[in-house]
Amino acid sequence: MSPEPSSLQRTPSEPKAAISRYGSNAGQPLTRRDGILKVTGRATYAADNHPEGMVFAVTAVSRIARGRVRSMNIEAARAHPGVIEVLTSANRPPLFHDPDEKMPPFGFRVEVLQDDGVRYANQPIALVIAETLEAATEGAALLDPQYDVEPARVGLDTGLRFDPPGVGVGGAPMTAFGDIEAGFSKAAITMEADYETPPQYHNAMEPHAVVAEWDGDHVVLDMPNQALALSCATYAAFFGIPVENVTIRSPFLGGGFGSKAIINGPQILAILAARMLKRPVKLALTRAQMYGPVGHRGQTWQRLRMGMESDGQLTALHHRSISATSAFDDFLEPAANASLPLYASPAILVEHEGLRLDTGTPGPMRAPGEASGSAALEVAIDEAAEACGMDPLEFRLKNYAETEPGTNKPFSSKALRTCYAEGAARFGWSRRPLSAGQMRDDDGLLVGWGMGTAVFHCPHFPAEARATLRADGTALVETGAADMGQGAWTALAQIAAEALGLDIDEVEFHSGLSTLPDAGIAGGSGHTASAGLALNQAGGDAIAQLSDLAVNDPASPLFGAGNIGVTARGGRLHRRDDEDRSESYAEILARAGRSDIVGTAKSARDPDVASTHALYSHGAVFAEVKIDPDLGQIRTTRLIGAFAAGRVINPRLVQSQYFGGMIWGLSFALHEEAVTDKRTGRIMNADLAEYHVPVNADVPPLEAILVPEDDAIVNPIGVKGVGEIGITGTVGAIANAVWHATGKRVRKFPIRIEDVLSA
Amino acid sequence: MPFSISLTVNGQSNSIALDDPRVTLLDLLRERLHLTGTKKGCDRGQCGACTVLLDGRRINACLTLAASLDGSTVTTIEGLADGTELHPVQAAFIACDGLQCGYCTPGQIMSAVGLLSEGHAGNDPERVRELMSGNICRCGAYQGITQAVLEAGHALSAKNDAQPAGVPEDGRNAA
Incomplete structure (x- = not known):
């Protein structure tokens, strides 16, 4: 088995960046430590692995959305030169966990050929293994499955409605504060409107892949993975082996967005095939196959009702979502919950209903719930402001929540007012005409300005880390984090270096490997805070041990200083009261006869913090659109966001996260939609040409203002999260700008040419 | 056969x-x-x-x-760097943070090298956005990508002015 680098420590033969590093350590805009590997093609993604003797697996997928597979031409597939094996429900080796049994905490039911049933289009119905990719692909095509077809349940009218026990991951389906009907009866002005959001697919550039290699009852998996420890436990259960027998190597993910945090059927089947054939197996889904078994953002139908006093003060806010899930498992977009933390209404009611469709099970997709819910809420707020004859920013400020609505908990920090002010000033919002259809540019295009508020909660996952100070004064820092593009290789190393009082180049950082300490889940925008806190505390532990050695050693210039009186900086401990008295880590270790000091940490959120405070990142997004009055073509021409998310570890990477989120918001507003054929239940645009995501020319010049925010409460390192908040606010800002340009209120996403052309 | x-x-x-x-x-x-x-x-x-x-x-x-x-x-992409010296487009992608997950990056960089050597982009960000639109980046690193192509264009012109034979006509820089 080829060794996999789990470290980004450079070797002398590697190319050097033709640019100098800009700054170092926490707070500085360091360039990506994995940049050179990524620009030279040497960053290793799962499907780049090619162990000796490896064979290729290709899934055959269902062309119907509901029914059963009556027959397949297995013999034709087997007869194709190069084909080694064909797995179907008839001959699939047993698994040690029932795939229809959900495994806590984030377990999903998976389709692994447990029977001949078809629950959605693109469900795996066979796995063909061959010596080459070409032979496996051809073998899968030769299977020519015949089906007993049942009608597909697609859309609001044919699906089964139900009251869900929960929404999202363990969220309550209904939350109520205050007396909602009293609020409405008190209102001088009311608004009510329905909104629709489509099914969306993550479409990470890297298709889901795995290279599985067994050695007895140990297995090594190269796969992109957002939750290493959790996944190891799940695979161990499926294959009936101890958890320590599963190793996952995931140094780089080619994007995840939530889709690589959840176990899926095709990867399990490939691992099973590798065990059965006693050969390494590679499986990479095709792009089309990613529209089914690997999750998506479920469709929603939302209704918003608001009551206001005549001065715009909210008296009631009612947000209801019908959230679609599959016919066999539950993941419901907690869309209505977006209305809980933001606007100060004395009465708030949010509720959800489920809808079963013949689709693959939805899952968390970048800002799950928040994105869909914010899209509807922020348009509704714009409509409410319009109904009150108020500027949308003035309306938002009128209803600014000084404490968390309903709970009255103080926010750990909330610089939203500054976000509004700085974003508005930068955008020139004060020059916006109140009513729609007032602005045209020199070319006669309709111009509209809109805004939205951004908000995202701050989850914190338990995490572990290890920091080893070495005899030469450098350090090895280890945690099994996941870098899916957000910059964990860089930002987490910055946090570790800071905790150890070392320059970042003195820190060797190992990550992306399941045998390292568990860094928790890379999700919920909580990875930097969660893994970062563990690294901070592990570093602190190592420094504390080092200080003990020094201050208790009469030969040290730090003797007698006491732990409290020592600071770690530049690879030396300094007396706090006399900075000139210092000693290097290497000297302290050498005199103590120690080859190293190992600091460890298991970190988690202080439960008191969550019970006493509301923990959110905030922001404000301002958009300009230009619309051709004859053609209806909509272009976003300016997009400015101002975000406050606690401490910024690396402003360069944080800006990129905000930009990415804002582009996802633009995509939500104007581009993305999986279109299902009502007759067959198949997705008609399961490819990157017809499922539209923004290309470079779709994206205007972007600006992200990083609003400073000190937060000593949210966690000891003051870090919130930046990965998902950019979507929220942006969708509404663009939709509201479309209204402002045209006077047409479009409530179904994505907004299309025909929506603004129609009367 | x-x-x-x-x-x-x-x-x-x-x-x-x-x-x-x-x-x-x-x-x-x-x-x-x-x-x-x-x-x-x-x-x-x-x-x-x-x-x-x-x-x-x-x-x-x-x-x-x-x-x-x-x-x-x-x-x-493996043939772009000259030994330990990154191609100007590679260096610019790092400097401008024109990448996140890195999966589309080799394709983005090869497209950029191609279009720069063809002389299509000039110094116009709109042209660069249009010409780079055959390469999807789901992370949304487009602003950095556009900036990197423009900066690399400047670097390559400066290099060509200094040593006219430095970069082959087709943009390949492999030994």
């Missing part, structure tokens, strides 16, 4: 025994030559992740049958 083609990859000429006529250039590079820097994002010419230079021109390796390339020259 095996047959062989002659293919120059990153400056090195190879006689390649093709085991299968269905093999695309992308799968030849990735699964047979183990040059895995070139990525597969869609396998049907829609995402640009597999962009390489074929005889100096930008192509989607996934849409190109290897068997049709006898006598051709291919440059991949």
Whole structure:
């Protein structure tokens, strides 16, 4: 088995960046430590692995959305030169966990050929293994499955409605504060409107892949993975082996967005095939196959009702979502919950209903719930402001929540007012005409300005880390984090270096490997805070041990200083009261006869913090659109966001996260939609040409203002999260700008040419 | 029925025994030559992740049958750096943070190298956005990508002015 680098420590033969590093350590805009590997093609993604003797697996997928597979031409597939094996429900080796049994905490039911049933289009119905990719692909095509077809349940009218026990991951389906009907009866002005959001697919550039290699009852998996420890436990259960027998190597993910945090059927089947054939197996889904078994953002139908006093003060806010899930498992977009933390209404009611469709099970997709819910809420707020004859920013400020609505908990920090002010000033919002259809540019295009508020909660996952100070004064820092593009290789190393009082180049950082300490889940925008806190505390532990050695050693210039009186900086401990008295880590270790000091940490959120405070990142997004009055073509021409998310570890990477989120918001507003054929239940645009995501020319010049925010409460390192908040606010800002340009209120996403052309 | 083609990859000429006529250039590079820097994002010419230079021109390796390339020259992301010196486009992508997850990055960079050598972009960000739109970046690193292409364009012009023979006409920089 080829060794996999789990470290980004450079070797002398590697190319050097033709640019100098800009700054170092926490707070500085360091360039990506994995940049050179990524620009030279040497960053290793799962499907780049090619162990000796490896064979290729290709899934055959269902062309119907509901029914059963009556027959397949297995013999034709087997007869194709190069084909080694064909797995179907008839001959699939047993698994040690029932795939229809959900495994806590984030377990999903998976389709692994447990029977001949078809629950959605693109469900795996066979796995063909061959010596080459070409032979496996051809073998899968030769299977020519015949089906007993049942009608597909697609859309609001044919699906089964139900009251869900929960929404999202363990969220309550209904939350109520205050007396909602009293609020409405008190209102001088009311608004009510329905909104629709489509099914969306993550479409990470890297298709889901795995290279599985067994050695007895140990297995090594190269796969992109957002939750290493959790996944190891799940695979161990499926294959009936101890958890320590599963190793996952995931140094780089080619994007995840939530889709690589959840176990899926095709990867399990490939691992099973590798065990059965006693050969390494590679499986990479095709792009089309990613529209089914690997999750998506479920469709929603939302209704918003608001009551206001005549001065715009909210008296009631009612947000209801019908959230679609599959016919066999539950993941419901907690869309209505977006209305809980933001606007100060004395009465708030949010509720959800489920809808079963013949689709693959939805899952968390970048800002799950928040994105869909914010899209509807922020348009509704714009409509409410319009109904009150108020500027949308003035309306938002009128209803600014000084404490968390309903709970009255103080926010750990909330610089939203500054976000509004700085974003508005930068955008020139004060020059916006109140009513729609007032602005045209020199070319006669309709111009509209809109805004939205951004908000995202701050989850914190338990995490572990290890920091080893070495005899030469450098350090090895280890945690099994996941870098899916957000910059964990860089930002987490910055946090570790800071905790150890070392320059970042003195820190060797190992990550992306399941045998390292568990860094928790890379999700919920909580990875930097969660893994970062563990690294901070592990570093602190190592420094504390080092200080003990020094201050208790009469030969040290730090003797007698006491732990409290020592600071770690530049690879030396300094007396706090006399900075000139210092000693290097290497000297302290050498005199103590120690080859190293190992600091460890298991970190988690202080439960008191969550019970006493509301923990959110905030922001404000301002958009300009230009619309051709004859053609209806909509272009976003300016997009400015101002975000406050606690401490910024690396402003360069944080800006990129905000930009990415804002582009996802633009995509939500104007581009993305999986279109299902009502007759067959198949997705008609399961490819990157017809499922539209923004290309470079779709994206205007972007600006992200990083609003400073000190937060000593949210966690000891003051870090919130930046990965998902950019979507929220942006969708509404663009939709509201479309209204402002045209006077047409479009409530179904994505907004299309025909929506603004129609009367 | 095996047959062989002659293919120059990153400056090195190879006689390649093709085991299968269905093999695309992308799968030849990735699964047979183990040059895995070139990525597969869609396998049907829609995402640009597999962009390489074929005889100096930008192509989607996934849409190109290897068997049709006898006598051709291919440059991949692995052949771009000159020893330990990054190509100016590679350096600019790092400096401008024109990447996040990195999966589309080799294709983005090869497209950028191609369009710069063809002299299409000039100093116009709108032109760059348009010309780079065959390469999808789902992370949304477009602003950095655009900036990187412009900066690399400047760096390459300066380099060409200083030493006119420095960069080959087709933008390949492989030894």
